[in-house]
Amino acid sequence: MPWYQFINNELDICDPNSYQLLEQAPASANGPYLCAIFADEIPNDPERKPDIEGTPGLLFYIIRALAKGKGQPVSIFPPVPLEVRMSEFPAAGSIENNSEH
Incomplete structure (x- = not known):
C-alpha cells in the first residue's frame, strides 16, 4: 500500500492533483493537520486513487487523528495496518515546500 501525502491541505482524495504518492511514510511531526494517509489503491485505477471504502x-483513523490534533494514530490489527500522519503546519504549495517545515 502506498502513502498519499496531501498538497495544499485540500484533502481531496478524488483529485490526483491534491496528493502525491509515496512508497515510504513521509517525515512529519505531531500537529493538528492531516498530512498523509496509508491506504490500498482502488483496484485497476490508472490514477491510483486511495480506496477509502x-x-x-481508515475513515475511523482519519477522524480520530483530526479530532485529537496530535499524535500519529496507528493500528496494527488485521486485516491491514493503518496509519495517518499529522503535521504542525498545513500542507502548502507542494510536497517539496512542505518538507522544509
Missing part, C-alpha cells in the same frame, strides 16, 4: 477502518 475498501481500506478497513
Whole structure:
C-alpha cells in the first residue's frame, strides 16, 4: 500500500492533483493537520486513487487523528495496518515546500 501525502491541505482524495504518492511514510511531526494517509489503491485505477471504502477502518483513523490534533494514530490489527500522519503546519504549495517545515 502506498502513502498519499496531501498538497495544499485540500484533502481531496478524488483529485490526483491534491496528493502525491509515496512508497515510504513521509517525515512529519505531531500537529493538528492531516498530512498523509496509508491506504490500498482502488483496484485497476490508472490514477491510483486511495480506496477509502475498501481500506478497513481508515475513515475511523482519519477522524480520530483530526479530532485529537496530535499524535500519529496507528493500528496494527488485521486485516491491514493503518496509519495517518499529522503535521504542525498545513500542507502548502507542494510536497517539496512542505518538507522544509
